[in-house]
Amino acid sequence: xxADLELIYDWVPQGAHVLDLACGDGALLESxxxxxxxxxxxxxxxPEGITxxxxxxxxxxxxxxDDGLASFCDHSYDQVIMTQALQALxxxxxxxxxxxxxxxxxxxxxxxxxxxxxxxxxxxxGYMPVSKSLPHAWYDTPNIHLSxxxxxxxxxxxxxxxxxxxxxxxxxxxxxxxxxxWPNLFGEIAxxxxxxx
Amino acid sequence: MLSMPxxxxxxxxxxxxxxxxLVTPHIAQFDTPLALACGKVLPEYELIYETxxxxxxxxxxxxxxxxxxxxxHHAAGYHSRDDRKPGWWDSHIxxxxxxxxxRFFVVSLNNLGGCHGSTGPVSHNPESGRQWGPxxxxxxxxxxxxxxxxxxxxxxxxxxxAAIGGSLGGMQVxxxxxxxxxxxxxxxxxxxxxxxxxxxxxxxxxxxxxxxSDPEFFGGWYADHDTVPKRGxxxxxxxxxxxxxxxxxxxxxxxxxxxxxxxxxGFDVEFQVESYLRYQGDAFSTxxxxxxxxxxxxxxxxxxxxxxxxxxLAKALAPAQCPFLIVSFTTDWRxxxxxxxxxxxxxxxxxxxxxxxxxxxxxxxxxxxxxEPRYQALFSAFMNRTARELGLEEIR
Numbered sequence: 398x399x400a401d402l403e404l405i406y407d408w409v410p411q412g413a414h415v416l417d418l419a420c421g422d423g424a425l426l427e428s429x430x431x432x433x434x435x436x437x438x439x440x441x442x443x444p445e446g447i448t449x450x451x452x453x454x455x456x457x458x459x460x461x462x463d464d465g466l467a468s469f470c471d472h473s474y475d476q477v478i479m480t481q482a483l484q485a486l487x488x489x490x491x492x493x494x495x496x497x498x499x500x501x502x503x504x505x506x507x508x509x510x511x512x513x514x515x516x517x518x519x520x521x522x523g524y525m526p527v528s529k530s531l532p533h534a535w536y537d538t539p540n541i542h543l544s545x546x547x548x549x550x551x552x553x554x555x556x557x558x559x560x561x562x563x564x565x566x567x568x569x570x571x572x573x574x575x576x577x578x579w580p581n582l583f584g585e586i587a588x589x590x591x592x593x594x
Numbered sequence: 595m596l597s598m599p600x601x602x603x604x605x606x607x608x609x610x611x612x613x614x615x616l617v618t619p620h621i622a623q624f625d626t627p628l629a630l631a632c633g634k635v636l637p638e639y640e641l642i643y644e645t646x647x648x649x650x651x652x653x654x655x656x657x658x659x660x661x662x663x664x665x666x667h668h669a670a671g672y673h674s675r676d677d678r679k680p681g682w683w684d685s686h687i688x689x690x691x692x693x694x695x696x697r698f699f700v701v702s703l704n705n706l707g708g709c710h711g712s713t714g715p716v717s718h719n720p721e722s723g724r725q726w727g728p729x730x731x732x733x734x735x736x737x738x739x740x741x742x743x744x745x746x747x748x749x750x751x752x753x754x755x756a757a758i759g760g761s762l763g764g765m766q767v768x769x770x771x772x773x774x775x776x777x778x779x780x781x782x783x784x785x786x787x788x789x790x791x792x793x794x795x796x797x798x799x800x801x802x803x804x805x806x807s808d809p810e811f812f813g814g815w816y817a818d819h820d821t822v823p824k825r826g827x828x829x830x831x832x833x834x835x836x837x838x839x840x841x842x843x844x845x846x847x848x849x850x851x852x853x854x855x856x857x858x859x860g861f862d863v864e865f866q867v868e869s870y871l872r873y874q875g876d877a878f879s880t881x882x883x884x885x886x887x888x889x890x891x892x893x894x895x896x897x898x899x900x901x902x903x904x905x906x907l908a909k910a911l912a913p914a915q916c917p918f919l920i921v922s923f924t925t926d927w928r929x930x931x932x933x934x935x936x937x938x939x940x941x942x943x944x945x946x947x948x949x950x951x952x953x954x955x956x957x958x959x960x961x962x963x964x965x966e967p968r969y970q971a972l973f974s975a976f977m978n979r980t981a982r983e984l985g986l987e988e989i990r
Contacts, residue, residue, distance in 0.1 A: 438942065444951070444968050451919065451949050452975035454983070458938060458950045468939040 398424060400566040401480055401506040401586050408504055408562065408590055409435055413475040416440065416499065418462055418492075419482035423450030430455070437474060463487045466495040474500040481586075483507040484540040490552060497593045502561065509565070509580070509587045511545035516582075530585050546581040553591055562590035612688045613680060614646040614671035614695055619711060622748045628706075628741060631896075634731035637720070641745050642711030643667050643703035646687060647695035648989045649749075655986045656751040657693060658742065659683065659702040660759030660766035663834070663890050664882060666710035669702040670695075683760075685965040692973035696988045697981045698755060705766075706741050707733040707889045715885035716817070728814025728885055735762075735897045739769045743777065756780040756980055760962035761929065762890070765897045768937075771914035772899055780980045781914070782973070784921045785962035787933035788907050788940065789898040794928065797837055798891040801830035805884045814885050823884045828875035830887060835874050840925035840958030900940075907940035917947040919976045921969070923961035924954050949976070 398406065402425045409415060412434045417426050420439025423446070429435035440460040441447050450457035462479075463486060477496040483489045484507050496503040508530035509515075515526035525535040533540065544552075546565070553560055565577070565584025580587070609615050619642050628636045644667050649656060659669050661682075670687035672680055686692045687700055704712040707730060715730040722729065746754070757778045759767045764786025770778050790798075805811060808826030812819050836844075848867040863869045903910035918941055922934035931952045941948040953969045955961035961969070980986075 438948075444954075444972075447949070447951050448968070448972045448975050451951075451972060452979055454917075454979050456917070456947050456949050458942070458948070459952050468935075468942065470943065 398428070399480075401588050404564055404566070404588055405478055405480065405504050405506070409433065409476060409478070411435075413437075414473075416466075416469065416474045416477045418477060418479040418496070420450065420455070420457060421446050421480075423453045423455035423457060425478070425480075426450070426455045427453045462492065465491070466499055469499045471498055472501070476500050476502045476504060478504045480504075480506045481508070484542050484544065486542060489542050489544075490556075493552070493556065493558075493591075497558070497591070501592060503591050504589070505549075505591070506566075506586055506588045507544065507549070508540070509546045509584045510543040511547065511581045512585045513582050514585070528585070546584055546587045549587060549589060553589070557594050558591045559594050560589060560591055562588075564588040609672070610680075612690050613684065614688050616675070617644050617646065617668070617671040617673065617681075619644050619667055619673075621711065622745055624741075624744055624748075626744070628737070628744075630731050630737045631734040632732040636706070636713070636731065639706060639713035639741070640711075640717075641703050641706065641713070641741060643701055643745060644669065644671075644681075645702075646670050646700040647698050649699040649751075650986070650989060653751055654753070654984055655697060655699050655755050655981075655989075656746075656749070657698045657700045658746070658754045658757045658770075659687070659693075659700060660738075660742070660757065660763035661702070661705065662759070662761035662763045663894065664878070664887070665763065666708060667702050667704040667712075668710070670700070682963065685963070686970070686973065692970055692977055693758065694974075694977065694981075697986050698977070701745070701749065701751070703742065703745060705733070705738045705890075707886060707893075709883035709886040714883070715814075715889070716883050725817050726885075727817060730885060730889065732892055732896075733889060734893055735765050735769045736773065738766055738893070739773050742766070742770070743774055746777065753777045753779055755984055755986070756782055756977065758782040758784075759786070760784040761786055761959065762894055762897075765894075768899065768911075769897075771916060771918070772910060773913075775913045775915040778914075778916050779984060780916050780919070780976070782919045782921070782976065783934075783937065785923055785926055785929055785934075785959055786920075786937070787929040788900060788937045790895055791933075795895050797833060798895055800833050802888055802891055804829035804833070805888060808884075811884065814888075816884065822879070824876075824879040827879040827882060827884050827887060828872075831878035831882075832871045832875040835871060837928045838959045840927065840956060842925060843956050843958050843960075846956070907936070908943035911940055911944045911946065914941075914944070914946055918949070919972075920948060920950045921962070921972070922950075922952045923957070923959070924952060925956055926959045926961060928959040 415437040417439040420441050426439050439457040477500040518526035565580045566586035622641050625638050668681040669683040670681040689696045704710040707714045709716050715726045719726040757767045757770045764783035767781050767783050771781050805826035808823035810821045811823040851866040899910040900907040920938050922931040938950040
């Protein structure tokens with residue numbers, strides 16, 4: 398499993414009822430259901446991802462996250478998970494509100510634009526960063542709202558959200574000690590666990 | 595239990611690969627009266643059905659196929675070597691196909707009130723001594739499901755590995771999960787809706803009026819006059835057919851193409867689309883019974899499980915126990931994706947296991963009948979998963 402997914406796996410309690418936004422091929426939900434008795438639904442828009450979920454026996458709903466979560470009731474889930482999708486949404490801030498409307502807790506991961514390699518790319522070379530976590534060219538990227546570790550913390554403060562946990566991932570592994578101390582500089586993937594106050 | 599066909603399919607030379615081959619329909623007779631939703635009782639009846647594949651020793655690999663408005667029991671394979679076309683869902687039923695007959699034992703029947711061999715308006719009415727005709731009682735989706743459950747009993751099938759249907763067939767599957775939740779292990783509901791819209795009912799009413807206003811209809815007793823309301827049925831089919839295709843599909847198939855080079859300034863067939871609709875209508879008007887068509891459209895109109903649960907679809911679906919696969923098609927405007935989504939949202943609210951996909955297709959409502967790579971991959975994935983969950987092995 399991807400580094401950020403491994404961490405999230407640990408954060409989801411036994412028997413939780415979860416919503417996984419942009420659940421991809423359903424690997425996370427499958428292992429959560431199998432090992433921890435977790436229930437819930439994945440939302441996905443990619444046809445291959447959806448077929449893969451169905452093959453795994455993961456309940457998946459074809460859904461465009463930009464349409465919001467109107468069909469999901471208030472406080473109907475323990476957690477809403479959204480990995481690597483925040484930056485591709487039309488209104489990430491509204492989605493954050495939606496996530497914490499339907500669940501107690503939200504887990505969000507996104508590529509940290511302030512990662513030192515990205516800074517070097519832009520600052521020294523003068524090009525839009527292309528990396529493992531940002532693999533697209535500027536003209537065809539789905540990532541229309543790139544942000545940094547600090548940006549997200551700022552948004553949470555503005556919304557009065559409680560950051561229960563935060564972590565970083567670098568490449569395939571979890572963060573090195575440097576990224577723990579200076580996540581905005583050394584964290585490639587930002588991972589947050591937030592709650593409404 | 596009467597005869598128990600293990601498999602009534604026969605391979606024949608140069609049959610297409612993936613075909614179940616030659617099939618022979620069976621008839622099941624039921625002597626126990628069936629109380630219908632309309633208040634009437636059907637004292638006895640017959641159901642015609644076909645089976646494909648082999649029922650396993652545990653009888654756990656049976657799949658029920660529910661047909662749509664003008665469908666019937668002949669869903670796959672061929673009745674004779676000379677058949678030009680296979681059954682109506684041959685692209686999805688057969689060895690190696692989405693509903694893999696190497697694993698599943700498929701049961702496909704003609705519904706009560708039909709005109710393809712099950713008891714219906716063209717059958718003999720034992721009480722009156724003549725054809726049922728318009729006296730045949732109104733049948734609803736619930737009535738069909740009740741009769742299908744008796745067919746399952748007759749075949750010794752306690753629980754379907756999956757109940758599967760498109761359009762009106764999907765509504766029967768939904769009803770199965772509500773009425774007999776413990777008898778359905780999986781449900782596949784394709785291009786369906788939890789209830790018809792006013793527009794859907796309106797189109798059905800136009801079709802009915804076309805039939806009923808045909809001078810050859812004789813109040814439904816046309817058989818007594820040795821005639822059929824061909825013109826009415828033809829019109830009904832023409833208007834129905836328009837709703838089965840998308841605007842784009844019609845446009846790309848026919849555009850404004852003319853049959854000849856010049857305009858005739860008359861009312862004969864000029865545009866290709868007119869010719870196509872007339873052809874479809876004509877073919878249907880001699881192959882389908884008008885009274886059956888009237889009954890089937892009413893069954894569609896009446897279907898509304900939420901109405902029996904204070905208008906709450908989630909509450910109506912509360913008894914369901916199985917995983918659902920719900921599929922819609924992007925250009926279907928008869929039962930658009932939003933209707934499937936309504937169903938999906940209700941299932942989510944009810945806390946059911948459900949997956950939903952909206953398949954990109956130019957073919958409108960008819961897309962559910964056709965092969966399409968994504969549709970087939972998804973359908974196969976769900977059925978393979980079903981086979982795995984139930985521990986079904988390849989039989990042949």
